[in-house]
Amino acid sequence: MNLNENANITTAAIIREASQYIAGGVVSLNRKVVPGIVFAYGKGSKIYDVEGNEYIDYHAAFAPHLLGHNNARVNESIIKTIKSNRSLFGSGTNELETRLAKLLCDAVPSLELVQITNTGSEATAHAIRLSRAFTGRDHIVLMLGGYNGWHNEVSRAVMPSPEQVGPRVSPGEYPFIPLSAGIPESTRSLIHIVNFNDLPSLEYVLNRYPVACVLTEPVLQNIGVVLPENGYLQGIVDLCEKYGAICVFDEVKTGFRTRLDGYQGVAGVKPHLSVFGLIDKNADFSGFRMDPERPG
Ligand SMILES: Cc1ncc(COP(=O)(O)O)c(C=O)c1O
Incomplete structure (x- = not known):
C-alpha cells in the first residue's frame, strides 16, 4: 500500500520552505533533527514520513501519545464534541x-x-x-x-x-x-x-x-x-x-x-x-x- 499522499513533495523541499517561514525551521526546537525528517501521519504505534517510509514510534512525541496516534475512541469523542457545536466560552464554567x-x-x-x-x-x-x-x-x-x-x-x-x-x-x-x-x-x-x-x-x-x-x-x-x-x-x-x-x-x-x-x-x-x-x-x-x- 502506498501510504504517501505527498509523494511528489520531497523532504528537502518541505524543510527548505519551512526554514523560510519558521524560526529555526521547525516549531519547537526540541523537534529539530539532523538529518531532517518530515512525518506525514500516524496510526497506533506507527508513523509515516512523506517519502512513504514506516517507523515504529518509540519516541511518542516526548510522551503524549500514550494511547498511540489517532486512537479511534479519542478521535470519535473529539469529532462528536465538535459536531455538537461545543466551543470555548469566555465566561463561566461548563x-x-x-x-x-x-x-x-x-x-x-x-x-x-x-x-x-x-x-x-x-x-x-x-x-x-x-x-x-x-x-x-x-x-x-x-x-x-x-x-x-x-x-x-x-x-x-x-x-x-x-x-x-x-x-x-x-x-x-x-x-x-x-x-x-x-x-x-x-x-x-x-x-x-x-x-x-x-x-x-x-x-x-x-x-x-x-x-x-x-x-x-x-x-x-x-x-x-x-x-x-x-x-x-x-x-x-x-x-x-x-x-x-x-x-x-x-x-x-x-x-x-x-x-x-x-x-x-x-x-x-x-x-x-x-x-x-x-x-x-x-x-x-x-x-x-x-x-x-x-x-x-
Ligand atoms: C517532566 C516534564 N515537565 C514539564 C514538561 C513541559 O511540558 P510541555 O512541553 O507541555 O510544556 C515536560 C515536557 O517534556 C516534562 O517532561
Missing part, C-alpha cells in the same frame, strides 16, 4: 471541564481541586506562582537532570556536561546553568539545583533560603530513567513540611502511565501539589491538595 476535573480528582487521591492548562510548562509555572503566593517566599528548589518546562524559572540545562557541572556536591547545591540566553540573573539567583535522591542536599538548601517549593519529577525521565530510592519521595514531603515549603510533583511524564494515580500512587506518597500533562490531545493540568495541616 459541563465538560467540570466532568474532566471530577474524573481527575477521582483518579488521583491527592487531588482536591484542579486547574486546567494547555501545556505542562504553564502548569509548572502556575504551581510555582501558587507556592510563592501561599508561602510568601520566592526561592525554588529543582533537581539536577530534571526537566519541568521552558519558562525562565525552570529553564536550566537538562544534561549539562560534567565540566559545566563540576564535581559532585553533597550536601550542597549546583549553579543554575541556563538552557538558553535571556534568563535574568534576578531569576537565576532564586533557583537552587540539588542532586536527585539526596535528602541532605535538599535540607542544606531548605535550611539556608526561604524556599517556596521543591519541584521535582518523582522519576527523572528526561535523562533516561532515574528511579527514586526507597523513602526518598516521602523524605521530600517531610522536609518540605518541616521547613514550610510546598512539595510539587511534576508528573507530566509519569502521570497516568505507570498507574492511573501516577507515580505518587506507586510510591504511596501525597505531594502538596501535582502537575500532570503531555496527555494525548493536550489536557494538561495542575492538581492541588490543601491539607488542614498544610505547611506555611
Whole structure:
C-alpha cells in the first residue's frame, strides 16, 4: 500500500520552505533533527514520513501519545464534541471541564481541586506562582537532570556536561546553568539545583533560603530513567513540611502511565501539589491538595 499522499513533495523541499517561514525551521526546537525528517501521519504505534517510509514510534512525541496516534475512541469523542457545536466560552464554567476535573480528582487521591492548562510548562509555572503566593517566599528548589518546562524559572540545562557541572556536591547545591540566553540573573539567583535522591542536599538548601517549593519529577525521565530510592519521595514531603515549603510533583511524564494515580500512587506518597500533562490531545493540568495541616 502506498501510504504517501505527498509523494511528489520531497523532504528537502518541505524543510527548505519551512526554514523560510519558521524560526529555526521547525516549531519547537526540541523537534529539530539532523538529518531532517518530515512525518506525514500516524496510526497506533506507527508513523509515516512523506517519502512513504514506516517507523515504529518509540519516541511518542516526548510522551503524549500514550494511547498511540489517532486512537479511534479519542478521535470519535473529539469529532462528536465538535459536531455538537461545543466551543470555548469566555465566561463561566461548563459541563465538560467540570466532568474532566471530577474524573481527575477521582483518579488521583491527592487531588482536591484542579486547574486546567494547555501545556505542562504553564502548569509548572502556575504551581510555582501558587507556592510563592501561599508561602510568601520566592526561592525554588529543582533537581539536577530534571526537566519541568521552558519558562525562565525552570529553564536550566537538562544534561549539562560534567565540566559545566563540576564535581559532585553533597550536601550542597549546583549553579543554575541556563538552557538558553535571556534568563535574568534576578531569576537565576532564586533557583537552587540539588542532586536527585539526596535528602541532605535538599535540607542544606531548605535550611539556608526561604524556599517556596521543591519541584521535582518523582522519576527523572528526561535523562533516561532515574528511579527514586526507597523513602526518598516521602523524605521530600517531610522536609518540605518541616521547613514550610510546598512539595510539587511534576508528573507530566509519569502521570497516568505507570498507574492511573501516577507515580505518587506507586510510591504511596501525597505531594502538596501535582502537575500532570503531555496527555494525548493536550489536557494538561495542575492538581492541588490543601491539607488542614498544610505547611506555611
Ligand atoms: C517532566 C516534564 N515537565 C514539564 C514538561 C513541559 O511540558 P510541555 O512541553 O507541555 O510544556 C515536560 C515536557 O517534556 C516534562 O517532561
